[in-house]
Amino acid sequence: MAGMQKKNIADICVKGKKVLVRVDFNVPQDKKTGEITDDKRIKAALPTIKTLLANGAALILTSHLGRPKGVDPKFSLAPVAERLSELLGQKVIMAKDTLGEDAKAKAADLKAGQILLLENIRFDPKEKKNDPAFARELASLADVYVNDAFGSAHRAHASTAGVANYLPAVSGLLIQKELEVMGQALQNPKRPFVAILGGAKVSDKIGVIQNLIQKVDTLIIGGGMAYTFAVARGGKVGKSLLEEDKVELAKEILQAAEAKGVKLLLPVDTMAGHDFAADTESEVVDTMNIPDDMEGLDIGPETIKQFCEAVKDAKTVVWNGPMGVFEFAKFAVGTQAVAKAVADSGAVSIIGGGDSAAAIEQLGFADKVTHISTGGGASLEFLEGKTLPGVACLDDKNPRTIMAAGNWKMNQGVPKQAEKLIGDLQAELKGEENSEVVLGVPFTALAKALDTVAGTDIRIAAQNCHFADKGAYTGEVSPEWLARMGVKYVILGHSERREYFAETDETVNQKIKACRHWGLRPILCCGETLAEREAQQTFTKIGHQIKAALAGVPESDLHFLTVAYEPIWAIGTGKTATDAQAEEVCAFIRDEVAKLYSRETADNLRILYGGSVNAANAAGLFGQKDIDGGLVGGASLKAADFAVIAKSAK
Ligand SMILES: Nc1ncnc2c1ncn2[C@@H]1O[C@H](COP(=O)(O)OP(=O)(O)O)[C@@H](O)[C@H]1O
Numbered sequence: 001m002a003g004m005q006k007k008n009i010a011d012i013c014v015k016g017k018k019v020l021v022r023v024d025f026n027v028p029q030d031k032k033t034g035e036i037t038d039d040k041r042i043k044a045a046l047p048t049i050k051t052l053l054a055n056g057a058a059l060i061l062t063s064h065l066g067r068p069k070g071v072d073p074k075f076s077l078a079p080v081a082e083r084l085s086e087l088l089g090q091k092v093i094m095a096k097d098t099l100g101e102d103a104k105a106k107a108a109d110l111k112a113g114q115i116l117l118l119e120n121i122r123f124d125p126k127e128k129k130n131d132p133a134f135a136r137e138l139a140s141l142a143d144v145y146v147n148d149a150f151g152s153a154h155r156a157h158a159s160t161a162g163v164a165n166y167l168p169a170v171s172g173l174l175i176q177k178e179l180e181v182m183g184q185a186l187q188n189p190k191r192p193f194v195a196i197l198g199g200a201k202v203s204d205k206i207g208v209i210q211n212l213i214q215k216v217d218t219l220i221i222g223g224g225m226a227y228t229f230a231v232a233r234g235g236k237v238g239k240s241l242l243e244e245d246k247v248e249l250a251k252e253i254l255q256a257a258e259a260k261g262v263k264l265l266l267p268v269d270t271m272a273g274h275d276f277a278a279d280t281e282s283e284v285v286d287t288m289n290i291p292d293d294m295e296g297l298d299i300g301p302e303t304i305k306q307f308c309e310a311v312k313d314a315k316t317v318v319w320n321g322p323m324g325v326f327e328f329a330k331f332a333v334g335t336q337a338v339a340k341a342v343a344d345s346g347a348v349s350i351i352g353g354g355d356s357a358a359a360i361e362q363l364g365f366a367d368k369v370t371h372i373s374t375g376g377g378a379s380l381e382f383l384e385g386k387t388l389p390g391v392a393c394l395d396d397k398n399p400r401t402i403m404a405a406g407n408w409k410m411n412q413g414v415p416k417q418a419e420k421l422i423g424d425l426q427a428e429l430k431g432e433e434n435s436e437v438v439l440g441v442p443f444t445a446l447a448k449a450l451d452t453v454a455g456t457d458i459r460i461a462a463q464n465c466h467f468a469d470k471g472a473y474t475g476e477v478s479p480e481w482l483a484r485m486g487v488k489y490v491i492l493g494h495s496e497r498r499e500y501f502a503e504t505d506e507t508v509n510q511k512i513k514a515c516r517h518w519g520l521r522p523i524l525c526c527g528e529t530l531a532e533r534e535a536q537q538t539f540t541k542i543g544h545q546i547k548a549a550l551a552g553v554p555e556s557d558l559h560f561l562t563v564a565y566e567p568i569w570a571i572g573t574g575k576t577a578t579d580a581q582a583e584e585v586c587a588f589i590r591d592e593v594a595k596l597y598s599r600e601t602a603d604n605l606r607i608l609y610g611g612s613v614n615a616a617n618a619a620g621l622f623g624q625k626d627i628d629g630g631l632v633g634g635a636s637l638k639a640a641d642f643a644v645i646a647k648s649a650k
């Protein structure tokens with residue numbers, strides 16, 4: 001899924017619509033005057049803003065600024081609204097609150113071509129909690145959601161992720177560009193591919209190092225973390241920045257680089273000072289033998305030569321983290337030299353990171369590098385190969401991406417068992433990018449499963465829920481609880497629940513509505529018995545189930561619905577419907593939805609087949625025109641088999 005293409009603003013029609021745009025206007029301000037000292041992030045959002053306005057939208061912008069503890073005028077976005085108005089040459093309406101009466105009134109009155117900026121979204125603590133009710137309230141202002149806040153894409157907050165559970169969600173041009181440039185560099189780099197990592201601590205960058213070692217030809221390590229590596233190689237580093245507890249890890253990285261044939265360059269000489277101060281006395285010393293009363297604060301001249309030599313011939317360069325304490329002019333020499341070498345290399349050069357980007361800009365090299373990321377933490381996590389929540393939440397370009405949904409039923413409900421099975425599956429799935437993997441685990445394992453898949457593309461489903469939020473329903477589980485836990489899907493109306501637990505079309509219908517109220521994505525099950533099939537009653541039965549389940553469900557909710565056709569006679573029997581049988585019924589379901597709503601909605605609906613799906617028959621089934629994946633029972637309990645099924649995408 002990591003490489004799955006996401007929809008962007010070119011894929012949607014916004015004419016006459018209200019568009020909620022999450023931008024990252026978290027800009028530095030002068031502590032005394034409040035003046036914006038760097039408007040780079042505001043300018044970076046202009047292409048998306050201008051394009052949406054030109055396409056006839058009314059824009060509601062939302063962003064955070066800093067880390068306020070509740071409402072705090074020092075963190076108001078009003079100065080940003082002023083600067084944005086200047087840059088656009090158009091008044092930006094500023095809401096007095098985030099989601100209060102003023103914001104809602106102004107959003108309701110907004111006309112095409114106008115722009116409203118909500119007050120700092122972090123004034124409400126429910127933002128960072130990714131509270132589903134808060135996300136629903138935010139979504140209620142608009143018809144469509146655009147996320148263009150790359151700098152915050154690593155945050156799973158209400159405005160950067162949760163809101164996408166309630167609205168069609170696409171990326172803005174900035175996120176699209178960041179993903180394309182950095183994704184290209186990582187997936188298909190021109191070589192030699194050189195990565196330069198600096199900054200203070202190994203612990204901050206260990207994920208990046210481990211991910212990049214798999215991809216680069218040369219890895220350069222400078223900055224404060226170089227001294228942990230020096231000790232790992234038997235050196236002594238005086239008072240330098242050192243993470244004792246990471247020395248063993250550094251040794252493993254050195255071994256991994258050697259095993260991979262990656263050229264790993266570490267500082268050979270160091271500009272060391274007596275104290276951590278801008279004016280401390282300093283001298284060049286051997287990095288492996290720094291005097292006890294000194295600390296390394298920059299890379300030395302010989303190291304600069306070696307690092308720049310390695311960069312000179314590079315065709316792709318990724319750089320995150322300064323080479324020294326570049327805040328002190330005296331110890332900025334290494335960072336400046338590397339910045340110049342990167343700028344002069346002519347390579348595809350990507351600068352990810354707040355301080356590295358600042359160095360490039362301060363030195364006037366911004367227009368000589370390919371891309372300066374607007375996100376420090378976000379680009380770091382992207383370079384680590386992590387899934388960014390602000391991207392994962394967006395709609396796939398293909399609304400019918402193959403879904404491999406495992407239904408564990410009453411199995412592996414002990415958290416540790418679930419963790420083990422998921423771990424095995426992740427190992428088998430490495431690199432799979434063409435299907436969406438969803439695991440329907442028992443309630444007792446949901447929390448552990450959610451923890452285990454955090455930062456990956458695997459999604460978690462519950463196998464049922466009640467339609468009430470709370471009450472005298474012994475043994476039941478509220479949809480609100482599932483939403484607040486971070487569950488994404490809920491399997492509803494499975495034949496076993498209909499057969500053994502008195503599930504009816506009416507309760508399924510109530511549960512679909514309750515799930516949508518909480519931003520959950522229903523997987524609606526339907527299917528006929530053998531007797532019904534033999535009596536030519538299949539279409540009558542399923543047509544009734546679909547119609548009853550969707551009674552009163554608005555068309556907009558179909559965007560979040562998946563239907564699973566599971567012939568009861570094939571469930572757990574080892575008897576699978578033929579490809580033709582499955583296709584015939586799935587096509588019928590699609591036509592029924594077209595009659596209830598519209599052909600477009602029906603054609604975008606994902607329809608799965610379930611009933612003894614296994615590694616041998618998945619490809620044939622998923623290759624059918626109207627089958628978009630499988631709801632997999634028994635085979636989903638075997639990691640290797642389920643991985644084969646997930647990779648059977650057409
Ligand atoms: N040799 C060093 N000793 C101590 N700190 C260092 C050293 N080299 C770099 N640093 C510190 O690393 C910090 C930047 O690291 P980091 O935040 O990881 O960079 P980025 O924001 O580019 O990701 C700077 O504050 C810098 O002072």
Ligand SMILES: O=C(OP(=O)(O)O)[C@H](O)COP(=O)(O)O
Nearest residue numbers: 024026151152354375376377378
């Ligand atoms: O400035 C940001 O991150 P960055 O400093 O990692 O670039 C983003 O706006 C995210 O802000 P946050 O780290 O308060 O969530």
